[in-house]
Amino acid sequence: MFRFAMKMAWASLARRATRSLMVVLMISVSLWSLLLMQGVYDGMTEQMINNAIRSDSGDVSLFRRGYRLDPSLENVIPDTFPDGRKVEDVLGMDGRVGSFVKRLQQNGVVATARYSRNIMIYGVALAAEKKHGQLQRYLLTGHYGFGAKRKGAIVGYRLAERLHVTVGSKLILSCQNSSSDVVSISVRVNGILKTNNMSFDEGSVFIDLDLAEDFFGVHQGVSQISVMMNEGKDIGELQLALQQSFPGLDVMRWDEMYPALMQSRVIMNGFKSVVSLIIFGVSGLGILGVMMVSIIERRREIGIMLALGTEFSQIRIMVLIESLIMGFSGFVAGSLLGWVSLLYFRSYGLDLSMFSEAFEEFGMDAVTYALIQPGYFLSAFTAILSAAVISVYFPLRIVSKVIPARIINEI
Amino acid sequence: MARSMWYNKKMDYFMKPMLLVVFLILHPFVIRAESVDEVIRKVVENLNGNTAVMDIRMVVKTSRAERRMEMKSYSIGNEKSFIKITYPKKDKGITFLKVNKGMWQYVPRIEKIIKIPASMMLQSWMGSDFSNDDLVKESSLYDDYEHKMIQETDELYQVELLPKEDSAVVWGKIVMLVSKKYLLPTMVSYFDEASVLVRQLSYGNVRSFSGKNYPSLWIMKPTTSDKKGHETRITVLDAVFDGRISDEYFTKRALKRFSR
Amino acid sequence: MFLNFAFRYVLAYKRRSAITVLLGAVSTALLIFTSAWMDGSHGQLIKNSVEIYSGYIQVTASGFRENPGFDKLVFDYGSLQDQIKTVPGVDVVSPRLETFVLFSAGEKAVGGMLIGIDPDKEKRISRLFSSLKGGAYLVGTDTIQLYIGSELARRLKLDLGDELAFVGSGTDYSFAADKLVVKGIFQTGLFEFDASAAFLAKPYFDSIMASENIASQVIVLPKEPVRAAQLASVIRKTVGGAFEVASWQQTMSALLKSMKLDSVFGYITLGLIFIVIFFVVMIYTLLAVFSRVKEIGIMRAIGTTPREVLLLLLLESSFLSFLSVVLGGIAGALSAYYFSIYPVSFTGMEEQFKQYGLAVATIPTSFKPLIILRDMAIMFFLLVLATLYPIIKVNCLKPIEAIHHV
Known part of the structure; x- marks a missing residue:
């Protein structure tokens, strides 16, 4: 019986091939573009968030309480707390923590013979940063390292431009050390970074953590510990747990450090939902129209079938299958197209460099790598199939009112 | 012990004529290699003195205007110095203290002692073509550079100063002309890393102040395009070298106390 | 049919x-x-x-926008103003002099911008006046009364009536310092601006900064703001090559x-x-x-x-x-x-x-x-x-x- 309905559905679809194809085409093209939009926009948002997390905040960051208001060398996280505990030990034992890095930072000045700028000097452990946020991936030119003598520096590309320096140039860093003396050291540019995290690209110099300790005159403690979590762990839980075990520290989530990024994500999601809703709604209308017409056209046949004793439920199944076939084919074609395009943009990226300057203004990458999430296809599948099912409701209601005898006699 | 003495003696005996020959051949180089450091050491010593109390006039010239200032400076070597502005009237009583690497300023008009922060060290000192940093770090010509004799004439040494790898100086190179007669600089040229001239400081009018020869005219001239027409002239009006200076000048309290 | x-x-x-x-x-x-x-x-x-601050048309000395400095100021504001005023379509011409100084209050010292303005004209060319958050806006006869950005005030821990000092240099590179009193606090919403800028009435400011008849930029308010670009090009022709005239499309290109x-x-x-x-x-x-x-x-x-x-x-x-x-x-x-x-x-x-x-x-x-x-x-x-x-x-x-x- 089901097979019969299936056959009937196919037959009626094939009879109006142009029409059916057009519906399938409509669904697939709209799905395709929708998938593209989602993947690219998500890629963009997540890239921005990812840049901030990898280069700075981690999933959560620890600071000494009060550091954010007064970021001085006095406000460091001690290596060992008075009760003998160490932050490192606690983090190392926590199964939720994937990796963490320590950073020591201080405001200072970088100078060459001609130019000087106010900047933030970061003492970092490059090997740990590599594992932590894959900092080396942001390297634009030069080497990811501080050289054999650890006297190298890695600087943001915008800073390098402003100081007119390249790899190998000498920089003089000056800052106020922990005993309030103005101290200076010379370093050579080893690498230039482009993180698209603006505050980094414009005003940061990275030096070796040990060198920074000597330079700043800080013999214990760090300014920030950035923590990356293992996949699938709950960030709020970790934050709470860390906050409870270190009441003297501020434990901040990335979205607390970069609230604007979180808002971008929320706005983007809302925006996407609205657009999806419109698109699926309109596609649903398209299917509805076609089903409506195709059923009204076949009123007589249906009347005859009913008169010959076909159950109404069978008619219903037939119509439903017809609509589902169209919806499903559109879904498959659209998903395939979308998936392939997204796959391409995921590996090769979408180059929007013609607006590149504006992009950087907003802390975005010029080349956006698309994101592919199973959710896109799942929600599209649900949306299209529900549209297909809903769109047969009205036509079926019309048919259900059909009194076989009258219909047959109608023409 | 005895054995080595004998050995030395024997060496002396055989080698003396030989060494003499070698020495004669190498002579100019050996002298230079040893003395170029010596030259710079002496130059720095002669410029700073053990202690110095000076009356100075500073004229700052820009493309538009010329401004004259006068001040009194007290210094011990190059570690400590205290400067008090005496002219013009508007700025009279402003004092500066430099101890080691820190620098403070007192401004009577606002009754405040201000520590010059790291971010302002590279800015101009009193609108001149010297930076705060120049005042603090002028010291390092001897310690922070490798010295190389480039040329020697009857009157001058030409010395190239290349910063040591670890020294925190912005210059790529400094070329100094030193008068042989006084062991004082006559011209110091500062280059950036690309060996482009950034500024020149010339010294002239060597005068005798209480028996010590000292350049009484300093002219600093930046050569970068954005400082076109700028020039700072320092004239030493009077100076007393190697006298006793009270330690009291080199405390933060002095800033306010000696301001009047 | x-x-x-x-x-x-x-x-x-x-x-x-x-x-x-x-x-x-x-x-x-x-x-x-x-x-x-x-x-x-x-x-x-x-x-x-x-409108908050930058203005529809900015006139500066040639080279200032590229590389600002005291050598590239408008040194005869009076005559420049007269020239600009002859251009039809110009509503208001107002001078500003921006200088970088070190503000100091109590133990805190913060670098920032100290700007001399003509308070009455400034009212019309920017929203400085309407951004008043507390206290009062400046008047032309004010002396040491300071109109300060809310974030800057917060960083210096200042409130209305509090004293602070600044050190900087005058346009002749002379040393400049004075004690000031907070008269008003403004908040434009431009975070960077609120965190770095403070204003004095120009007559008194000029006496400390040796800047009488000198401006770093001259702001022109067109009668019809939509025609700013056209007006800017007319002004450009009028004032000649010694000055740069930039409409907001140029100053705000990013x-x-x-x-x-x-x-x-x-x-x-x-x-x-x-x-x-x-x-x-x-x-x-x-x-x-x-x-x-x-x-x-x-x-x-x-x-x-x-x-x-x-x-x-x-x-x-x-x-x-x-x-x-x-x-x-x-x-x-x-x-x-x-x-x-x-x-x-x-x-x-x-x-x-x-x-x-x-x-x-x-x-x-x-x-x-x-x-x-x-x-x-x-x-x-x-x-x-x-x-x-x-x-x-x-x-x-x-x-x-x-x-x-x-």
Whole structure:
């Protein structure tokens, strides 16, 4: 019986091939573009968030309480707390923590013979940063390292431009050390970074953590510990747990450090939902129209079938299958197209460099790598199939009112 | 012990004529290699003195205007110095203290002692073509550079100063002309890393102040395009070298106390 | 006669026509509203950024914008002002002198900008006066009274009436320092600006900074702000090569670029929605046309030429498109108009705007009838285009085929 309905559905679809194809085409093209939009926009948002997390905040960051208001060398996280505990030990034992890095930072000045700028000097452990946020991936030119003598520096590309320096140039860093003396050291540019995290690209110099300790005159403690979590762990839980075990520290989530990024994500999601809703709604209308017409056209046949004793439920199944076939084919074609395009943009990226300057203004990458999430296809599948099912409701209601005898006699 | 003495003696005996020959051949180089450091050491010593109390006039010239200032400076070597502005009237009583690497300023008009922060060290000192940093770090010509004799004439040494790898100086190179007669600089040229001239400081009018020869005219001239027409002239009006200076000048309290 | 036929067909298939019209109308309204929204929000952002401080037209000494410094100031403000004032269309000319100083209060020392302004004229060329948050704005005879940014005041831990000091240098590179008293605190919403700027009345400021008749930039307010660029070029000719005259389009080029970027994303998304709508309209037309295949066949059989059939169908679809564009146009225009008078406010989102250095709390849509007509025309064209394929296709059928079409 089901097979019969299936056959009937196919037959009626094939009879109006142009029409059916057009519906399938409509669904697939709209799905395709929708998938593209989602993947690219998500890629963009997540890239921005990812840049901030990898280069700075981690999933959560620890600071000494009060550091954010007064970021001085006095406000460091001690290596060992008075009760003998160490932050490192606690983090190392926590199964939720994937990796963490320590950073020591201080405001200072970088100078060459001609130019000087106010900047933030970061003492970092490059090997740990590599594992932590894959900092080396942001390297634009030069080497990811501080050289054999650890006297190298890695600087943001915008800073390098402003100081007119390249790899190998000498920089003089000056800052106020922990005993309030103005101290200076010379370093050579080893690498230039482009993180698209603006505050980094414009005003940061990275030096070796040990060198920074000597330079700043800080013999214990760090300014920030950035923590990356293992996949699938709950960030709020970790934050709470860390906050409870270190009441003297501020434990901040990335979205607390970069609230604007979180808002971008929320706005983007809302925006996407609205657009999806419109698109699926309109596609649903398209299917509805076609089903409506195709059923009204076949009123007589249906009347005859009913008169010959076909159950109404069978008619219903037939119509439903017809609509589902169209919806499903559109879904498959659209998903395939979308998936392939997204796959391409995921590996090769979408180059929007013609607006590149504006992009950087907003802390975005010029080349956006698309994101592919199973959710896109799942929600599209649900949306299209529900549209297909809903769109047969009205036509079926019309048919259900059909009194076989009258219909047959109608023409 | 005895054995080595004998050995030395024997060496002396055989080698003396030989060494003499070698020495004669190498002579100019050996002298230079040893003395170029010596030259710079002496130059720095002669410029700073053990202690110095000076009356100075500073004229700052820009493309538009010329401004004259006068001040009194007290210094011990190059570690400590205290400067008090005496002219013009508007700025009279402003004092500066430099101890080691820190620098403070007192401004009577606002009754405040201000520590010059790291971010302002590279800015101009009193609108001149010297930076705060120049005042603090002028010291390092001897310690922070490798010295190389480039040329020697009857009157001058030409010395190239290349910063040591670890020294925190912005210059790529400094070329100094030193008068042989006084062991004082006559011209110091500062280059950036690309060996482009950034500024020149010339010294002239060597005068005798209480028996010590000292350049009484300093002219600093930046050569970068954005400082076109700028020039700072320092004239030493009077100076007393190697006298006793009270330690009291080199405390933060002095800033306010000696301001009047 | 054709028109009559067309009407009758449209009326005969009420429901289907209604859906087509509805879709067209919704698309039109969507396009109009989106344009109005983007235009309005961009206009608002620019207006804010321009009007808060930077001004519509900036006149500086040549080379100052590239590389600011005391050697490149306007040294004879008086005569420059007289020259600019001769240009028709100039409303207000006002001088500013920006200097970088170290502010010091108690133990705190913070670097910032100290700016000398003409308080009365400044009132008209920027929103400094209306950004007053506490205390009072400056008057021309003020001396050590300071008008300070809220964030800067917070960083220095200052409140109204508190004392602070500054050290800096005058335009002749002489040493400048003075004690000041906080008279007013302002908050423009531009975070960076509020965190670094403070103002003094220029007459007194000039006495400390040796800057009488000197300005770092001269701000010109045009009588018609929309014509700022044209006015700037006239002023450029008047004042000669010793000065640079920049309209806001030049001083705010980065902002303009980001607006362009935003528009691109907006139109991409809109285009996406239109693709779907285009298809649906096409499908509906197809259905409508093919349900009448028999009639068309008969018409052809009794001698109507294909051209006449085409005309008839086109007329019909144009009529439907026109109807939907008009309906959508009215809806779109009404909403654009409504939100231009009652702007949408974003009270929870200042943080995001702040990070972008933009100060916006409410965004009005822009209501420009010409743009609305343009959008309506675009939509009309698109809708007719969508019906073209089915119409041509049905016209390609031979009369016999058509009559027997099932």
